[in-house]
Each structure stands twice: as structure tokens, then as C-alpha cells.
Amino acid sequence: MKTAKTTEGKEIVAAPDAPEEALCPYCGGIVVLRRRRTMNKGEVAYYYRHRSNHNTQCSARRRPIG
Secondary structure (H helix, E strand, O other), X not given: OOEEEOOOOOEEEOXXXXXXXXXXXXXXXXXXXXXXXXXXXXXXXXXXXXXXXXOOOXXXXXXXXX
């Protein structure tokens, strides 16, 4: 997810200077700032992701298509 929330409820956009941990706007669980290289020109993209094996029932969490 591109946006998360602080403990005060303010919205945060994933970026290099964003906090390492924030809260999911959908379930309130802890999300961690991650980064990856994009396929076009190797630019860096930042995003928030739920901790591994936490909040598995959150609607914002991506699930593999089976």
C-alpha cells in the first residue's frame, strides 16, 4: 500500500524519509516500509506492507490467485 497512518491518525505516504513502521488504514495492524526496484530504469519504489504472518485477514492484503 502506498499510504499508511501514524499513531495520531495522520496519513503517511511511503517515501525514503517516511517512518519505518506505521499502521494499516484498513485494519490498524503494523505495516513496515519496504522498497524495490522497478522494471523501468531501475527506479526505487517505496510501499508499506504488513508484517509477515500478521493480520492475514486484512482486506488490503494481497492474496495469490489460486
